[in-house]
Amino acid sequence: MSASTETGREPGRARVDRWRTSAEVLGEVRRTPGLTRVELARRLALSSASVTETVTRLRGTGWLCEHRAPVSGRGRPTTTLEPAPDGPRVVAVDLRHEDWRVGLAGLDGVVTDVVGARHDRDPARVTAALRDAVATVAGGHRAVAVGLAAPAPVSDDGLVRATELSWEAVDLGSVTACLGPGPVPLRVGNDATLAGVAEARTGAAAGAATAVYLTVEVGLGGTLLLDGHPHLGAHGAAGEYGHLPFGDPARRCACGAAGCWGPEVDGRALARRLGDPVPDDPRSSAEDVLARAAGGDAAAADAVGVAATALARGIAGVVHVHDPDVVVLGGLARGLRAAPAFDEAYVGALMAFRRDHPVPVLDAVHGDLGALHGAAALALDHATSAEGLAERCGD
Ligand SMILES: [Zn+2]
Structure with a gap:
């Protein structure tokens, strides 16, 4: 996922090593803006001299600023560390x-x-x-x-x-x-x-050690998130859930494979079920079908039910493989999850030992952003x- 096209100078290893503690400190301030120097020292097991040196250095780079923290009880005065408002x-x-x-x-x-x-x-x-x-x-x-x-x-x-x-x-x-x-x-x-990274950092999967994010736009995509970081695979190309062979083997996918899951759950699948031509913009055409289904259009509801079932059964398979704490759905997958067919299809496709306490399937909170x-x-x-x-x- 994380390809780089940078052309900058390659910093030497010794120089990089001199920034390791600074990077850890910035990581803690990103996780907990406003944490105190005392708490920072405790979390990273740093001496107060080392905290002082690192914070001074990071203030020099412009990333951090400090405010005096209110003194509580008999604790020593400390300062809180914040992202600098005029920083990089x-x-x-x-x-x-x-x-x-x-x-x-x-x-x-x-x-x-x-x-x-x-x-x-x-x-x-x-x-x-x-x-x-x-x-x-x-x-x-x-x-x-x-x-x-x-x-x-x-x-x-x-x-x-x-x-x-x-x-x-x-x-x-x-x-x-x-x-x-x-x-x-x-x-x-x-x-x-x-989008999965955003959910794992500050969204519906925040704090989950193992989470799966799936989204339907044109096709289906997603990622496995381990402690907030996507699992990228050997070549950075992991997470192509939409090309799991959960679909009709007779149907050729744009990726070159056949029988992919993605074409069973998006706007193209809905149009196919309704007998409509392949939509130019599968996302907005799917939104239209979802709205018609919600408004009581029986043919639209049938098409949504078929796609929701295909989505739910596939999610059960993904749950079996990854054993996540939570599955988060983005894009059109949220609308499909709301269909009456979804829950029964999901639980029905789970292994028996999972059915009493199915892994929660939640809506993404970051939405379109x-x-x-x-x-x-x-x-x-x-x-x-x-x-x-x-x-x-x-x-
Ligand atoms: Zn494919």
């Missing part, structure tokens, strides 16, 4: 089938200043528009990394093969071209994976890592 920023990009969004985030990960536009799927025009939008959104701030969510499998070479967009191996590296001084790293992730929040998290993960700090801050 990351730019988050969510490239979708029909449109794109670009926003800005600081260490707190909250995405602001969001701009967006529709696009015509022309690779050169889309990358140019993104380059301009990234420069505009970052204007006046110190942008240290860009995270980009792409509607496609992402592999280690940093290229995106967006079969649904009919793009072949598009290099998105130029979207950071107007940032600087110096090269600014770009981290690219699969959009469904990044999940991938954008996840892209910000991906960029922050890099910028606040020892490698990222060594790259930008030197020794």
Whole structure:
């Protein structure tokens, strides 16, 4: 998921090692903004001298600021550590089938200043528009990394093969071209994976040790999240749940395989069941069918029921494989889960020992902005890592 197209200098190992404690401190402040120096020292088992040295260093980089904490009881005076309001920023990009969004985030990960536009799927025009939008959104701030969510499998070479967009191996590296001084790293992730990251960090799966995120847009995507981090596999391409062979083996999928799960649960599946032509925009056509089903249209309800059953049975299979604490659903999967057929199909497909206490299936809380929040998290993960700090801050 997390391909890199950065062109920056490679920091030496010794220099990276000198930033390890700083990276851990930033990680704790991201998890718990406003934690005290005393609590930080306890969590990371650091001496107070080491905390002082590291915090001073991080204040120098602009990431952190401190406030005097109210003294409680007989405790010694301490300070709270906060993301600096005028600190470095990351730019988050969510490239979708029909449109794109670009926003800005600081260490707190909250995405602001969001701009967006529709696009015509022309690779050169889309990358140019993104380059301009990234420069505009970052204007006046110190942008240290860009995270980009792409509607496609992402592999280690940093290229995106967006079969649904009919793009072949598009290099998105130029979207950071107007940032600087110096090269600014770009981290690219699969959009469904990044929406899952957002749920695992600050959403419906926050705190879960093992979580599965699944979303239906055009096809079905998702990720396995372990302690808030996506499982990426040997080549960064894990999480292609939509291409599990849970579908009709006679149906060829755009991925090149046959019988994939994704085409059974999205707008194309609904149109097929209704006898309609293949929709131009499967997402909005599915929203339309879901709305008609909710409004009492029997044919639409039947189509939604069939897709909801295919989704629910597949989720049971995924539960058997991963044994998660929770399954979180995004996109159109939320609408399918609301169909009357869902619960019975899910529980009915579970192994007997799971039926009394089925793994909860919850709706995502980040909604439409999940991938954008996840892209910000991906960029922050890099910028606040020892490698990222060594790259930008030197020794
Ligand atoms: Zn497929």
